[in-house]
Amino acid sequence: MLLFVAYRKRSSLKPAEFFVVNLSVSDLGMTLFLFPLAIPSALAHRWLFGEVACLCYAVCGVLFGLCSLTNLTALSSVCCLKVCVPNYGNKFSSSHACVMVVGVWCYASVFAVGPLAHWGSFGPEPYGTACCINWYTPSHDALAMSYIISLFIFCYIVPCTIIILSYTFILLTVRGSRQAIQQHVSPQTKVANAHTLIVKLSVAVCIGFLMAWSPYAIVAMWAAFSANEQVPPTAFALAAILAKSSTIYNPMVYLLFKPNFRKSLSNDTQTIRHRICLSHSKASPTPGMKDQQVKNFQQCNSKDASTSTPFSSGQTESYGACHVYAEAGSCSQQMSPQRTVRILEGTVQSEIPVRQLTDRMQNDLL
Numbered sequence: 504m505l506l507f508v509a510y511r512k513r514s515s516l517k518p519a520e521f522f523v524v525n526l527s528v529s530d531l532g533m534t535l536f537l538f539p540l541a542i543p544s545a546l547a548h549r550w551l552f553g554e555v556a557c558l559c560y561a562v563c564g565v566l567f568g569l570c571s572l573t574n575l576t577a578l579s580s581v582c583c584l585k586v587c588v589p590n591y592g593n594k595f596s597s598s599h600a601c602v603m604v605v606g607v608w609c610y611a612s613v614f615a616v617g618p619l620a621h622w623g624s625f626g627p628e629p630y631g632t633a634c635c636i637n638w639y640t641p642s643h644d645a646l647a648m649s650y651i652i653s654l655f656i657f658c659y660i661v662p663c664t665i666i667i668l669s670y671t672f673i674l675l676t677v678r679g680s681r682q683a684i685q686q687h688v689s690p691q692t693k694v695a696n697a698h699t700l701i702v703k704l705s706v707a708v709c710i711g712f713l714m715a716w717s718p719y720a721i722v723a724m725w726a727a728f729s730a731n732e733q734v735p736p737t738a739f740a741l742a743a744i745l746a747k748s749s750t751i752y753n754p755m756v757y758l759l760f761k762p763n764f765r766k767s768l769s770n771d772t773q774t775i776r777h778r779i780c781l782s783h784s785k786a787s788p789t790p791g792m793k794d795q796q797v798k799n800f801q802q803c804n805s806k807d808a809s810t811s812t813p814f815s816s817g818q819t820e821s822y823g824a825c826h827v828y829a830e831a832g833s834c835s836q837q838m839s840p841q842r843t844v845r846i847l848e849g850t851v852q853s854e855i856p857v858r859q860l861t862d863r864m865q866n867d868l869l
Contacts, residue, residue, distance in 0.1 A: 504768065505754040506531070512767045518600040519585065522578035523757045525604045526571055530750040533567035536560075537633075537747070544632040557634040561625035564635055566615035568746065569658055571753060573607045575712055576662040583669035587676045614654055623650030628743065629726075630736040635743075638726035638734075651727045659720045666712055704760040711756060715749040718742040 505527045509516060516524070540560055544551050552560075581603070585592030618625050618636065624647060626637035641648035719742040726734045758764055842857040846864075 505758050505764070508758070508764050508767050508771070511771055516597075518595050518597050519578065519581050521597065521600040521604055522574055522581065522607075523754075525607065526574045526578070526757070527754050529567045529570040529574060530753050533564065533571070533747065533750050536563040536567070541633050547632075549631055550627055550634065557627060558619075558625055561634040561636065562615050562619070564633075566611050569611035569614055570608055571749060572658060572662055572712075572716060573610050574604075575708065575753070576665050577603050577607055579666045579669035579708065583672050586673050614650075614658060617650055621646070623647050623654075628736075628739055629734065630740040630743075633743065636723075638723050641727045648727070651723070655720060655724060659716060663712065663716075667709060670706075670709055704756070707756045707760065711749065711752055715746050719746045 506524065509520070509524045509527070537560060540552055540556065550557060581592075581595060581600070585595060617623055624637045624640050624644075625634060626640075627634050636651075636654075637647070638651070641651050722734060722738050722742040726739075758768075843854050844857050844860060845852055845854045
């Protein structure tokens with residue numbers, strides 16, 4: 504769904520949203536390449552597809568998993584740059600985002616391909632129905648130990664620190680901006696809603712990251728550094744479930760907390776509904792069905808009115824709901840209310856229509 508929305512609004516994607524799209528690609532890659540092998544093996548209680556497939560499964564699992572993890576880190580740093588240091592953040596363009604996306608894949612590829620070059624090794628998971636890094640090798644291999652330590656530092660500790668610090672700085676900056684704006688703007692504005700949205704998004708990303716990767720990192724370190732103690736397979740299985748569940752809630756966090764993505768999806772849904780209503784009405788050639796056609800259109804309009812999305816001004820958008828049906832199949836569209844933005848420069852504030860904003864100014868909007 505997230506990729507569909509991004510494709511529909513591809514011409515208006517902001518640089519930071521490139522990372523949201525890349526996150527969906529990596530999560531979808533994990534779903535398509537890993538789950539078709541893991542599910543039959545889980546039902547059979549053993550790995551079914553041989554050693555070569557096990558190796559490919561492990562490479563894809565590490566690649567897509569670390570890509571999602573690194574992508575979240577890059578996204579948090581870019582958001583922090585744009586919010587906390589706008590003089591530099593406003594210069595961040597789509598070309599910069601594309602370069603960083605390529606860098607994310609290269610960074611993940613280093614650790615995914617490392618075991619193929621004998622820096623670490625791959626093997627079956629302790630619970631026997633999937634494959635990943637061999638966490639027990641470091642007990643008798645110094646090179647494998649260096650791989651595990653590097654993986655823990657550069658793929659867990661560093662990303663975790665960057666994400667938490669980035670969103671902490673964002674919250675502090677937004678909180679300061681909110682207090683400054685409330686001195687000049689009435690409390691009835693939507694500034695509080697914007698602040699609440701950023702708080703929810705920040706907390707959701709941080710909690711999602713920690714829930715997905717902390718259990719697996721802990722269990723992996725337990726297996727790598729325990730001399731004679733075997734980690735229970737159940738511990739590895741539960742940690743792997745939490746890590747792979749990130750393919751579900753990573754995109755949902757941004758789909759639920761990004762208003763422009765929700766509006767675009769709602770817009771497409773209303774368009775499809777109108778086309779279905781229109782085709783159903785045109786499929787009735789007899790004159791006696793005209794009253795039924797008008798009734799069908801009224802039903803569509805009532806659904807559109809009930810599912811309209813609120814704008815930041817507190818008004819609703821009708822997404823072009825049809826109100827009058829003519830025999831030619833045309834319909835008049837209700838005009839959407841004009842959206843305005845309030846700009847605060849020092850102690851002077853002004854209010855202008857959104858359509859008059861430049862692209863650079865629109866990127867600064869919360």
